[in-house]
Amino acid sequence: MATNPAGGPLEKATQERESVVIRFAGDSGDGMQLTGTRFTSESVLAGNDVGTLPDFPAEIRAPTGTLYGVSAFQINFSNKNVYTPGDDLDALVCMNPAALKTNIADLKQNGILIVDPAEFTSANLRKAEYENNPLEDSSLDKYQVYQVEVTKMTTLALKDTGLPNRSVMRSRNFFALGVVSWLFNRPIEPTLEWIQQRFGKTPVVAEANTLAIKGGYHLGENTDMFASSYEIKPAEIDPGTYRNITGNSATALGFVIAAQKAELPLFLGSYPITPASDVLHELAEYKNYNVYTFQAEDEIAGVGAALGAAFGGALAITTTSGPGMNLKGETMGLAASVELPMVITNIQRAGPSTGMPTKPEQTDLLQAIYGRHGESPLPVIAASTPADCFHAAFEAARIAIRYMTPVILLTDGFLANASEPWLLPSVDDLPGISVDFRTDPQGFFPYLRDEETLARPWVKPGTPGLEHRIGGIEKDYLTGNISYAPANHEQMVRVRHQKVAKITQEIPPTQVKGPEQGKLLVLGWGSTYGAIAAAVEAAQAQGHAVAQAHLRYLNPLPADLGDILSRYEKVLVPEMNMGQLLRLIRADYLVDAVGLNKIQGRPFKVSEVATRIARMLED
Amino acid sequence: MSTEAAVKLTRKDFVSDQDVRWCPGCGDYAILAQVQKIFPELGIPKEKAVFISGIGCSSRFPYYMNTYGFHTIHGRAPAIATGLKVSRPDLHIWLVTGDGDGLSIGGNHLIHALRRNVELKIMLFNNRIYGLTKGQYSPTSELGKVAKSTPMGSADHPLNPIALAMGAEATFIARSIDTEAKHQQETLRRAAAHKGGAFIEILQNCNVYNDGAWEYLKAKDSKADTQLLLEHGKPMVFGKNKDRGIRLNGLTPEVVTIGNGVSTSDLLVHDEHDQTLAYLLGRMTPPNFPTPVGILFSTERPTIESLMNQQIQDAIEKSGPGNIDTLLRRGDVWSVE
Ligand SMILES: Cc1ncc(C[n+]2csc(CCOP(=O)(O)OP(=O)(O)O)c2C)c(N)n1
Ligand code: SF4
Ligand SMILES: [Mg+2]
Numbered sequence: 001m002a003t004n005p006a007g008g009p010l011e012k013a014t015q016e017r018e019s020v021v022i023r024f025a026g027d028s029g030d031g032m033q034l035t036g037t038r039f040t041s042e043s044v045l046a047g048n049d050v051g052t053l054p055d056f057p058a059e060i061r062a063p064t065g066t067l068y069g070v071s072a073f074q075i076n077f078s079n080k081n082v083y084t085p086g087d088d089l090d091a092l093v094c095m096n097p098a099a100l101k102t103n104i105a106d107l108k109q110n111g112i113l114i115v116d117p118a119e120f121t122s123a124n125l126r127k128a129e130y131e132n133n134p135l136e137d138s139s140l141d142k143y144q145v146y147q148v149e150v151t152k153m154t155t156l157a158l159k160d161t162g163l164p165n166r167s168v169m170r171s172r173n174f175f176a177l178g179v180v181s182w183l184f185n186r187p188i189e190p191t192l193e194w195i196q197q198r199f200g201k202t203p204v205v206a207e208a209n210t211l212a213i214k215g216g217y218h219l220g221e222n223t224d225m226f227a228s229s230y231e232i233k234p235a236e237i238d239p240g241t242y243r244n245i246t247g248n249s250a251t252a253l254g255f256v257i258a259a260q261k262a263e264l265p266l267f268l269g270s271y272p273i274t275p276a277s278d279v280l281h282e283l284a285e286y287k288n289y290n291v292y293t294f295q296a297e298d299e300i301a302g303v304g305a306a307l308g309a310a311f312g313g314a315l316a317i318t319t320t321s322g323p324g325m326n327l328k329g330e331t332m333g334l335a336a337s338v339e340l341p342m343v344i345t346n347i348q349r350a351g352p353s354t355g356m357p358t359k360p361e362q363t364d365l366l367q368a369i370y371g372r373h374g375e376s377p378l379p380v381i382a383a384s385t386p387a388d389c390f391h392a393a394f395e396a397a398r399i400a401i402r403y404m405t406p407v408i409l410l411t412d413g414f415l416a417n418a419s420e421p422w423l424l425p426s427v428d429d430l431p432g433i434s435v436d437f438r439t440d441p442q443g444f445f446p447y448l449r450d451e452e453t454l455a456r457p458w459v460k461p462g463t464p465g466l467e468h469r470i471g472g473i474e475k476d477y478l479t480g481n482i483s484y485a486p487a488n489h490e491q492m493v494r495v496r497h498q499k500v501a502k503i504t505q506e507i508p509p510t511q512v513k514g515p516e517q518g519k520l521l522v523l524g525w526g527s528t529y530g531a532i533a534a535a536v537e538a539a540q541a542q543g544h545a546v547a548q549a550h551l552r553y554l555n556p557l558p559a560d561l562g563d564i565l566s567r568y569e570k571v572l573v574p575e576m577n578m579g580q581l582l583r584l585i586r587a588d589y590l591v592d593a594v595g596l597n598k599i600q601g602r603p604f605k606v607s608e609v610a611t612r613i614a615r616m617l618e619d
Numbered sequence: 620m621s622t623e624a625a626v627k628l629t630r631k632d633f634v635s636d637q638d639v640r641w642c643p644g645c646g647d648y649a650i651l652a653q654v655q656k657i658f659p660e661l662g663i664p665k666e667k668a669v670f671i672s673g674i675g676c677s678s679r680f681p682y683y684m685n686t687y688g689f690h691t692i693h694g695r696a697p698a699i700a701t702g703l704k705v706s707r708p709d710l711h712i713w714l715v716t717g718d719g720d721g722l723s724i725g726g727n728h729l730i731h732a733l734r735r736n737v738e739l740k741i742m743l744f745n746n747r748i749y750g751l752t753k754g755q756y757s758p759t760s761e762l763g764k765v766a767k768s769t770p771m772g773s774a775d776h777p778l779n780p781i782a783l784a785m786g787a788e789a790t791f792i793a794r795s796i797d798t799e800a801k802h803q804q805e806t807l808r809r810a811a812a813h814k815g816g817a818f819i820e821i822l823q824n825c826n827v828y829n830d831g832a833w834e835y836l837k838a839k840d841s842k843a844d845t846q847l848l849l850e851h852g853k854p855m856v857f858g859k860n861k862d863r864g865i866r867l868n869g870l871t872p873e874v875v876t877i878g879n880g881v882s883t884s885d886l887l888v889h890d891e892h893d894q895t896l897a898y899l900l901g902r903m904t905p906p907n908f909p910t911p912v913g914i915l916f917s918t919e920r921p922t923i924e925s926l927m928n929q930q931i932q933d934a935i936e937k938s939g940p941g942n943i944d945t946l947l948r949r950g951d952v953w954s955v956e
Contacts, residue, residue, distance in 0.1 A: 041951050190951070243952045253946065260943050267706050269698075287934035289941030292706055292927060296698065297731040304695045304728070305702030308671075311689055312707035334692050424952070427943045461687035461703075461710055464666045469635070469682050471690030472674075481637065482682065 013228035019078030021086030026095030031173035036073025042186035047234025048077040053085035065127040079233040083530035087605040097128035113143040118151035157215035171212035178216020247386040247415030252282040254393025259315040262433035265290040267314040269305035274357040275413040276347040299324035303331040310340040313460035341400035348412040350601040359601025360413035365580040377500040380555040382410040384529035387422035404455035441465035446480035454499035517567035518545025525551040535609035628659040635685040646797035646823035675717035677744035694725025697732035718759040733787035735923040746825035754828035781901040791817035849913030854886040
């Protein structure tokens with residue numbers, strides 16, 4: 001390996017690229033999530049649009065070097081609009097043989113592969129189930145393979161720190177980050193600053209990581225290992241203040257800000273479950289915003305405590321994933337019956353049962369709409385991108401309060417952990433949430449309804465003169481006293497339905513991206529948004545009359561949806577389930593829509609949607 | 620405080636306009652009467668009182684109290700009440716549950732409400748049967764209970780509510796009896812005054828499905844022999860002639876007859892605050908022992924709601940009240956011109 005004899009950087013060519021998809025993969029203990037997040041920050045500061053997807057194993061500390069212990073982080077960065085974390089990889093960094101084995105299939109032909117040869121020991125190869133060392137046979141010939149001595153060079157760079165070998169190994173990821181940062185012209189200064197902030201309290205660790213990342217960067221700069229680096233120009237991005245945000249963080253913020261807007265305390269009752277726990281963790285940090293986080297003994301108690309807090313006049317929420325949703329079912333029925341506001345967030349994961357806890361799916365839509373006993377309609381709202389989780393959570397809270405109803409918010413494990421730059425809203429632009437606690441005893445009945453929304457009054461216990469009892473037994477239409485009268489029950493069932501149906505008046509006109517009528521409408525909901533948007537744009541660029549509509553409100557559906565559906569010859573509904581929205585659409589509108597269904601615990605690739613669009617345009 | 624103490628209310632203020640729908644003769648009537656009797660004395664404004672219940676005959680209770688009330692779902696009242704109390708510590712929350720509601724389906728929530736010391740006054744109506752579902756055996760039914768679902772007798776060992784509450788480290792544990800009006804009132808007053816969560820097992824007769832379950836404790840001629848009336852600071856004496864008592868033999872309590880060299884000074888003296896003693900008392904069951912009634916244990920420990928609300932206050936003091944703009948701009952933020 002030649003170095004510049006003069007000691008300065010070599011003059012190297014820079015190639016321009018529109019966008020790059022890169023994945024960092026390594027052992028769970030290799031710090032790939034951190035590496036990925038840092039690389040993301042560097043990329044947004046370089047002005048690119050980005051989309052990210054972490055992919056980590058369910059096992060907390062899987063044995064090192066195993067195939068199931070591989071943890072990965074994928075980033076798509078571009079000078080154009082980014083909709084997804086990207087399909088196939090332009091570059092792949094593998095910290096060990098297991099990472100290579102589990103990820104290589106996603107690397108494009110002639111893609112950049114960075115491996116650390118020191119890790120390809122016979123023991124590691126055996127754990128990764130390789131019979132031959134792939135670095136020594138011809139199996140990697142179709143890629144640009146760079147054998148970067150990450151382990152050796154990190155050791156060398158850190159030799160003066162006096163750190164024991166085990167600690168030195170923990171800086172390997174920073175060395176790799178340094179190499180890749182150089183390769184794609186990312187500034188490492190933000191990471192250097194971040195290292196100081198994060199590890200400043202243990203200066204030796206801060207120094208080690210600093211030396212490692214600089215070492216990696218200089219390796220790229222000063223050796224002839226890479227002939228050229230790549231430049232991805234800044235994207236044209238709407239002006240404003242941005243922050244990179246994951247879906248779970250956005251969800252947490254949406255609720256806090258809704259509570260602030262409503263001037264109510266926020267109460268979260270929750271029981272830890274992947275991938276929902278991070279919302280609990282994050283909200284626990286916001287106590288000074290008058291946020292209560294109650295870690296309950298189970299999901300039933302989580303939603304129960306939330307319902308109790310709602311009765312007391314708080315903005316009450318509960319967060320969970322599939323299995324927890326089942327446990328909350330009975331309490332949701334009670335909440336629907338007593339008509340108290342609450343948001344139940346289901347961060348969907350692959351089921352049934354424990355399924356694949358860290359993998360996303362959209363398999364709980366019908367459960368959200370129908371999954372309770374009795375006629376128990378609840379509004380259902382879904383988020384479509386990580387940042388959109390903020391707006392969806394905010395809207396769910398607003399609807400819950402305005403209509404005095406529990407609302408189900410659906411996100412999923414992909415949105416939860418994926419991130420994207422978020423144009424921070426101005427607080428004043430967000431709709432207000434007015435709360436009107438009833439205090440006047442004159443003419444008060446617990447179930448007297450507002451004409452416009454059919455909401456019943458919200459009364460805080462403690463209000464003199466309004467003492468009353470609520471409960472799950474059927475109640476009189478007006479007085480709320482127990483009533484088993486047959487006609488009254490039907491009236492109550494109908495009014496609970498009407499109330500939810502009235503929410504259509506809140507739904508803005510459905511945005512159709514593309515021609516107002518034409519050959520094909522691709523209809524989606526939730527996290528498939530990005531893949532559909534990119535695929536539809538590509539088809540439009542080829543001159544096809546294809547449009548996209550994406551639903552935020554799943555129950556009730558937008559009033560204009562029937563009309564929109566009727567304006568296209570064909571309707572395609574891509575979903576990460578067996579066809580749940582598809583079933584609703586076909587049943588409600590008698591449209592012969594078809595499904596594109598992927599149930600692999602992985603988001604759609606743009607190419608998968610694009611291929612199907614192309615086929616539907618041909619037939 | 621002072622405004623609360625100033626309220627003058629009567630029993631009638633706490634009677635709701637709803638017809639009471641328990642079976643005639645049900646022990647629940649007597650309990651309702653005692654609660655309505657003592658409530659005006661507690662100095663709690665009507666609007667600050669909340670009754671929360673699960674499902675069961677006993678859980679109909681809130682409908683009959685003219686306060687705020689929430690009749691929830693089977694077993695979950697402690698969870699719902701916890702959320703309310705944590706976010707609204709100003710309210711006085713009473714919880715009504717049954718032996719099925721609180722110890723079977725809701726056992727888990729009860730344990731956690733007790734260990735958290737949520738300031739809920741929990742009245743568990745123990746009739747040793749599922750009343751509302753028409754007479755199946757319950758977790759407190761005696762082994763071999765012949766009931767609708769157990770024609771050959773139940774095969775499960777009963778649960779001891781007091782021992783469970785001790786295990787969950789409740790801070791106030793008492794037992795009373797539906798028909799003992801005075802005793803019940805006094806016990807409820809003490810529960811109300813306790814700073815923290817209170818657990819009161821009330822032995823209640825279901826005259827339809829389990830009539831006479833507690834008769835051996837109530838019968839006029841024998842109750843002095845079967846009840847051990849606990850009084851703080853007094854020796855544990857019982858019996859028609861006050862001639863029997865409880866003595867500690869090593870680590871085991873035993874029943875002794877006073878006289879023949881045994882004097883009152885040899886007996887155990889009740890100390891509400893003695894946890895070890897409370898464990899022993901909780902384990903004293905017939906036929907070998909009289910059944911302790913009264914306050915078995917009381918201690919003080921911070922409530923979860925005081926700790927949680929303190930954390931919020933501390934956070935506000937430390938970081939200032941939340942500001943939406945700061946919140947949005949947490950983390951790496953950048954501007955695009
Ligand atoms: C989820 C659920 N399961 C079962 C029932 C039926 N159920 C109602 S009350 C009850 C038992 C009540 O027993 P207990 O708590 O002892 O109350 P009691 O009627 O004796 O006062 C049962 C099984 C229910 N209402 N909900
Ligand atoms: S069934 Fe038993 S517990 Fe229920 S109301 Fe009748 S007597 Fe009381
Ligand atoms: Mg019972």
